[in-house]
Amino acid sequence: MKEDEIIEKLQKLGLTKYESLAYITLLKLGPSKATEVTKESGIPHTRVYDVLSSLHRKGFVDVMQGSPRLYKPVNPEVVLEKIKEDFIEDIENLKVAFLDLYREVHGEDLPEIWTIQGFDNTVERAEYVIRTAKHEVLINTPFEFLGLIKNEIRSRKDIIFVIISNFEEVPNWLKGDNVILARTGGAPWLMASWIIGDLNYALFFGALPKDKRREKFYSFWAKSPKIIQNYMHWFYTIYFDNSELIKPLNYGSLPKPLSLVNIRTLITVLKFTELPRKAEIAGRLVDTKEPVTLDGEIVSYEYTPLTANVTVRAGGREWKVGGIGSYFEDVEGEKFILLG
Incomplete structure (x- = not known):
């Protein structure tokens, strides 16, 4: 520099x-x-x-x-680290202050969905979703938009990507071991794009704009685990399950442990390996909502448009584990850690 x-x-x-x-x-x-x-x-x-x-x-x-x-x-490392700590602390304090100001005026928390105006702002939010994800990112979008966020995708080797697009061929920057690619099956995908990061953030928008309409472009930004869980369900059942797999996950080459937060992403990953598979699962008992951690083996899974769960052998018995919002299973899984 x-x-x-x-x-x-x-x-x-x-x-x-x-x-x-x-x-x-x-x-x-x-x-x-x-x-x-x-x-x-x-x-x-x-x-x-x-x-x-x-x-x-x-x-x-x-x-x-x-x-x-x-x-x-x-020492530059010392002084810059101190600035970084102070900066992060200031940001967190501002978050609290802004929320307090909003509650004083409106008497409630900030809304869970926001409207983003401007195509450039939408691209920045998509990059933010990828940059801040800790476990998995799900993307359904035209290849043209993928090209705009490729630097962020290329830089993340530590999370799982599940990407659906209108691929003609797979570029080198999408050939990472941690990337699953599917070629869209057609119709519905043209009407919507999704970029979902863990259960923290989701971005949704329609057809890409023409140049003259970039400033009038609108997208929707969600920050709500319950809403995002539904988005994830739609991502898999409407889009991914109706698309053609063109690049599998290279599970054996990924660093372990591997953490995920969505049950359908977990099962998608399990399809590229063999069972049983050692795992640790954190969640809550469906009946009592008490916290529970299962340390054992995933021995099977069930995956349909309506049902997604894994069977875990732990503590001398077998448990049915679903995702957030489960009510037929024994455990509502919140975090899934594959150990090997």
């Missing part, structure tokens, strides 16, 4: 241009006198002491007392 780019990024973190120059200079020189910083950086002598004092207050510089006084740069 060029020095001008580093200075620009430091300014985004709250440093002035002179402060950025002084810190970079100290990183080059090591502990130095103010006059040396002035000579190397070009910062006016009349300003350099104020600049170094400000850097000290902000945690970028340590002052070594003596004659002459020396200024030492704080």
Whole structure:
């Protein structure tokens, strides 16, 4: 990265241009006198002491007392990690503050579905879904849109992707071991696109816009496990199950343990391996809603448009485990961890 780019990024973190120059200079020189910083950086002598004092207050510089006084740069990893922690804390505090403000006015929590205006904003939200997912991402969209988010897809090797599109051929960036691809079966998929990340976020929109309508484009953004669970069900039963599998999962090459949150994704993954399969499942007993963890083996599964569950042998008995909202099974599964 060029020095001008580093200075620009430091300014985004709250440093002035002179402060950025002084810190970079100290990183080059090591502990130095103010006059040396002035000579190397070009910062006016009349300003350099104020600049170094400000850097000290902000945690970028340590002052070594003596004659002459020396200024030492704080390790970049230390100072940047502290900025990161403070930034994350500020964001979390703002979230709480915004929710409190909303409740004061409306007397209720924020709505679970929002409207997003503008196609570029929709692309950014799709990238965010992929970037923040911890377990799995389900995508049903035209290949044209996949191309717009390919960098995010390509960068995530630690989650499972299930992707449906109008593929003609499979590009290299979609050939990862963690990717399952299906070629759309036709009709309904043209009318809607889905990008679903775990049970945390889901993005839904219709046909891609023409250039003149990009700013008037609308998509829908959901943040509700119950709603997203329904979206996941529709994703599999309406789209994936009616499409042609063209690239399987390479289960044997994936790092273990492998965590998933949707029962149909779990069963889809199990279809690419052999049973029994060691697993740990966290959830709640359907009858009492008490938390339960099953540590055992998945020995079979059932998968139909109406039913999806696995049979787990654990604790000397067999348990039927479904997904969120289960009522026929023994356990409502919330997290599924394949151990090997």
